Amino acid sequence: MSQADSRLRNLDRARWRIALGLTGVMIFLYFGFIALVAFGRPLLAIQLVPGLSVGILLGAIVIVASWSLTWVYVRWANNVYDPAVRALLESGR
Amino acid sequence: MIQAAGADSAIGQPNAIAMAFFFVFISITLGITFWAARRTHTTEHFYAAGRTITAGQNGFALAGDYMSAASFLGIAGLVSTTGFDGLIYSTGWLVGWPVVLFLIAEPLRNLGRYTFADVLAMRLGQTPVRIAAAVGTLATVTLYLIAQMVGAGGLIRLMFGFSYEHAIVLVGIVMIGYVLFGGMIATTWVQIVKAVLLMSGALLLAVLVLARFGMSPAALFAAAAERYGSEVLAPGKLVAKPMDAISLGLALMFGTAGLPHILMRFYTVPDARAARKSVFIATGLIGLFYLLTFILGFGAMVLVGPDTITAVDKGGNMAAPLLAELLGGTPFLGFIAAVAFATILAVVAGLTLSGAAALSHDLWVSVIRKGRAEPGEQLRVARVATLALGIVAVGLGITFKGQNVAFMVSLAFAIAASANFPALVLAIFWRRYTTAGAVTSMATGTIATLVLIYLSPTIQVDILGHSSAWFPLKNPALITLPLSFVAGMVVSLLTPEPAAAAGFTRLERQTHLGLEPE
Numbered sequence: 070m071s072q073a074d075s076r077l078r079n080l081d082r083a084r085w086r087i088a089l090g091l092t093g094v095m096i097f098l099y100f101g102f103i104a105l106v107a108f109g110r111p112l113l114a115i116q117l118v119p120g121l122s123v124g125i126l127l128g129a130i131v132i133v134a135s136w137s138l139t140w141v142y143v144r145w146a147n148n149v150y151d152p153a154v155r156a157l158l159e160s161g162r
Numbered sequence: 163m164i165q166a167a168g169a170d171s172a173i174g175q176p177n178a179i180a181m182a183f184f185f186v187f188i189s190i191t192l193g194i195t196f197w198a199a200r201r202t203h204t205t206e207h208f209y210a211a212g213r214t215i216t217a218g219q220n221g222f223a224l225a226g227d228y229m230s231a232a233s234f235l236g237i238a239g240l241v242s243t244t245g246f247d248g249l250i251y252s253t254g255w256l257v258g259w260p261v262v263l264f265l266i267a268e269p270l271r272n273l274g275r276y277t278f279a280d281v282l283a284m285r286l287g288q289t290p291v292r293i294a295a296a297v298g299t300l301a302t303v304t305l306y307l308i309a310q311m312v313g314a315g316g317l318i319r320l321m322f323g324f325s326y327e328h329a330i331v332l333v334g335i336v337m338i339g340y341v342l343f344g345g346m347i348a349t350t351w352v353q354i355v356k357a358v359l360l361m362s363g364a365l366l367l368a369v370l371v372l373a374r375f376g377m378s379p380a381a382l383f384a385a386a387a388e389r390y391g392s393e394v395l396a397p398g399k400l401v402a403k404p405m406d407a408i409s410l411g412l413a414l415m416f417g418t419a420g421l422p423h424i425l426m427r428f429y430t431v432p433d434a435r436a437a438r439k440s441v442f443i444a445t446g447l448i449g450l451f452y453l454l455t456f457i458l459g460f461g462a463m464v465l466v467g468p469d470t471i472t473a474v475d476k477g478g479n480m481a482a483p484l485l486a487e488l489l490g491g492t493p494f495l496g497f498i499a500a501v502a503f504a505t506i507l508a509v510v511a512g513l514t515l516s517g518a519a520a521l522s523h524d525l526w527v528s529v530i531r532k533g534r535a536e537p538g539e540q541l542r543v544a545r546v547a548t549l550a551l552g553i554v555a556v557g558l559g560i561t562f563k564g565q566n567v568a569f570m571v572s573l574a575f576a577i578a579a580s581a582n583f584p585a586l587v588l589a590i591f592w593r594r595y596t597t598a599g600a601v602t603s604m605a606t607g608t609i610a611t612l613v614l615i616y617l618s619p620t621i622q623v624d625i626l627g628h629s630s631a632w633f634p635l636k637n638p639a640l641i642t643l644p645l646s647f648v649a650g651m652v653v654s655l656l657t658p659e660p661a662a663a664a665g666f667t668r669l670e671r672q673t674h675l676g677l678e679p680e
Contacts, residue, residue, distance in 0.1 A: 081670065085591070088264040095264075096415070099257040103411050106250060106397045107404030113246075114396035120384030122395035124246050129453060131253045136449045138260045143442045146268075151435060154674050 077157050084150055091138050102131050172492050173474055173483060175323050179496030184322070187355075187504050188336065194351045198344035205540045208345035209276040209519050210429040215350055217436040221443025224427050226353030227512040228418075228444070229360060229451060231313050231505045232571055237452070238485075239478030241459020243468045245386065245394025248459055252452040254411055258418025259448060263441040266419045268434040269590045269673050277516075278425045278582065279524045282589045284672070285665025287597035288533075291585075292524040294604040298581035299422040299520040301608055303513050303551075304558070305574040306421075310513070311559030312567045313479075314506040320480060321499035326563055334556035337510045341518070341548045346430055349511045356501075356508035361447060363501045364454045367482065370489040371461030379457060385464045394463070409640035410572060416643060417575030420582030423509075423516040458482055465489070477568075514551050521547040569620045572637050573611070580642035581607030588650055590673075593666045595650070596659035603650025610645055614638035 105113060105127065113124030202208055215223065233255055241248030274280030279295035311330055318329035340348045375381040386394050418424065428437045462471060462481035465488055474480045483502070487495035522544040527535045535543075581604045588595045588603065614633050615621060622631035635641070 077674070078670075081673070092261055092264045095257060095260045099253065099411060099415060100408065102253065103250075103407050104404070107407055110397050114392065116387075116392070116395065118380050120380040120382065120387060120395070122246070122383070122392075124396050125249065125383060125456065128246075128249045128253050129456065132256055132449045132453055135256055135260050136445050139263050139442045139445045142260075142263055143438055146438055147435070158674065 073157055073160060077154070080150065080153055080157065084146075087142065087145060091142055095135065095138060098131055098134055102127055171474065171484060171487055172495060173320055173480055173487070177322065177492060177496050177499065179493045180322060180499040181496075183496050183500035184503055187359075187500055191336075191348075191352050191355060191504075191507075192339065194355075195340050195344035195348040198347035198351065201347055202343070202345045205276075205523075205544070207347065208541055208544055209426070209515070209523065211346040211350055213430060213432050215430040217431060217439035218443060219350065219354060220427060220431050220436065220440035221447065222357040223350045223353040223430075224424065224440060224444035225447040225451070226355075226357035226360070226508045227423055227427060228421075228448060228509075229357070229505065230310060230509045230571070231317060231502055232309070232568070233452075233455075234360060234364070234505055235317065235479040235482055235502060236477070236568075237455045238458045238462060239471065239475075239481040241455060242462035242466070242471055242481040243478045244398060245390070245460070245463065246396055247398050249456060250397075250407065252455045254414040256445070256449050256452050257411075258415045259441060259445040261415060262419045262424070263438065263445070265587060265590075266425070267428050267437045267441050270425060270586070271428045271431065271434045271437040272673050273590070273669060274429065276426065276429055276523045277519050278420075278422065278586055279520070279528075282585060282600055283528065285589065285662050285669050286595070286600050286659075289529050290597055290601045291604075292528050294601045295582070295585065296520040296524040296529075298420075298577065298585075298604050298608055299524075300517060301612075302420070302422055302574045302578045302582065303517040303520075304554075305570045305577070306423075307510060307513050307517075307551075307555045308558045308562055309567045309570040309574070310506060310510050311555055312562050312565065314503075314510070315559055315563065317479065317502055317506070320475060321483065321502065327560055330556055330559040333506060333510065334552050334559070337507055337514060337555075338549060338552035340507070340511045341515050341552070342545055346515060349508075349515050350427075350430060352504075352511055353508040356504040357447065359501045359504055361451060363486075363498055364451055364458065367486055367489065367494075367498070368454045368457040368461070371457055371465070371485070374465070382457065382460050382464065386460045389464060390468075394460075403634075405634070405640065406636050409635045410637045412643055413572060413575040413579045413637050413639035415579075416583045417577075417579035417639070420578030420586065421575075422520065422578075422582065423512040425582075425586075426516045426519060427512075458485065461485055510555065514548060514555065517551045518544050518547040521551070565625075569615075569624075569636075573615050576611045576615070576637055576639045576642065577608055579639050580611050580646045581605075584643065584646040584650055588647070588654075590669070592651075592654075593663055594654055594658070595666075596654040596657050596662045598657040598659075599650045599652075599654030602653040603646045606649040607642055607646035610642045611638050614641060 115123045282291040314333045315326040315330045462485040466484045471481045486498040526543045617633040619631040622628045
């Protein structure tokens with residue numbers, strides 16, 4: 070295996086670590102929310118200001134956090150992964 | 163300030179303004195189709211819009227492909243009648259999108275041409291995996307289509323006063339027109355127009371609601387709690403069974419990454435970078451939309467009232483249209499009705515196109531003709547398949563009239579999560595995956611899902627009227643998703659396949675480069 074090949078493979082591993090790690094965060098966020106819905110009713114019923122219950126706030130946070138995670142991934146892929154792959158492919162030519 | 167709508171709603175009567183909006187939408191989209199038809203000469207145009215769709219356009223089209231009438235009308239209705247419980251669905255329908263981005267979008271774009279089966283066929287035995295993937299695709303698409311068509315018939319009857327059958331036939335004809343002549347180019351633009359209309363309609367409605375509460379969502383929620391008790395702001399009886407919620411959550415989270423009509427959209431962009439950016443945009447649009455459903459749902463609860471909503475339609479589907487009528491009169495109701503119609507058309511067009519690709523690209527060209535189709539043959543077969551699927555969709559829509567089909571969408575997600583998603587993930591990630599493993603995994607996922615749904619309370623209690631069901635969960639994904647992974651992995655380990663492992667090395671390289679142009 071050439072040196073470029075093994076560097077490409079390392080880069081792949083880094084991408085899968087990021088992808089699987091972020092998927093794990095997503096699973097934790099959403100199923101954490103579901104677990105609270107199922108078992109944490111008293112907590113979710115607390116109103117922080119009149120009308121805004123913890124449950125509604127957390128629901129909105131899950132949505133915003135999902136989008137933020139996609140932003141984290143896209144930034145990493147654009148700024149780190151793409152340039153590294155391009156550099157490797159060009160050097161291997 | 164706060165008053166319930168009277169019984170003098172214009173819903174259910176022919177509404178001139180709704181008709182006018184509807185004809186404007188049909189004219190514009192048929193104009194687009196005419197324009198697209200002149201650009202659709204090759205298979206690559208028909209299935210993948212010549213790979214010329216930009217990331218921004220694809221982001222809107224993905225949102226337009228995904229947000230069905232169920233999410234617009236159904237969730238607003240659910241929130242307006244149950245409060246917080248409805249919001250659980252608002253979050254659930256979004257959380258699959260990051261998974262699509264992290265695991266699927268880029269490899270899919272670089273490894274396939276038109277269908278997700280391309281990714282499997284790249285390293286595994288063509289014929290068996292294409293047949294299995296086509297079965298998974300067609301099962302998902304058919305169930306989803308039935309739910310959309312039956313929903314369409316009911317909604318259009320309520321909003322335009324057409325008969326159910328006329329509504330179904332009309333949807334079928336217009337949808338076949340888009341796909342048959344304009345292929346993916348027309349489908350994409352119909353979805354973009356729909357996404358813009360849906361987002362602007364929902365935004366306008368939300369602003370009008372908030373204007374009555376000093377632009378404060380908390381004041382709106384407080385008004386709901388004041389009228390209907392603070393229970394509406396906390397989990398209620400919908401989630402009495404936590405395992406049901408978790409199982410449905412699994413289906414929604416991983417099913418999105420296995421929906422054939424969504425996956426197909428990633429082939430329409432020029433490269434993996436654009437695919438990535440388009441998911442980011444789609445997630446933002448869909449997330450914003452589901453946040454708006456918080457406002458629309460509670461707005462309808464406070465301003466229209468659950469009793470009025472369920473009096474018009476038992477399922478609560480008319481909450482958003484009733485709210486529009488209350489806040490903006492008949493013209494706004496007409497606009498929202500036309501938006502709901504556009505929503506249905508865009509989704510069924512995307513579904514039909516992906517079903518046609520499975521029939522022609524996977525089954526006809528790759529399995530029956532062994533990849534030796536005459537030039538132009540694939541395109542002709544795809545058009546015949548489109549017409550056939552369109553007619554089948556109309557037939558099924560009429561057959562299932564009056565049936566409770568809401569469960570079919572979550573069933574489609576369960577099959578996508580248990581048959582399509584595990585096969586795709588294992589093919590992309592796992593060197594030791596084999597043809598026998600892939601076929602076992604897809605067959606297990608599809609069959610186990612169908613059997614467990616049949617044995618579940620959804621069919622046994624709700625539809626057949628039995629007092630109990632053999633299988634306790636309403637959605638089987640909690641069992642079928644892990645089962646499909648385990649079956650695929652065990653069988654792969656028992657049937658080593660050197661060619662599939664060699665194919666994985668090729669796949670690893672290809673992940674960075676993309677396929678050569680045809």
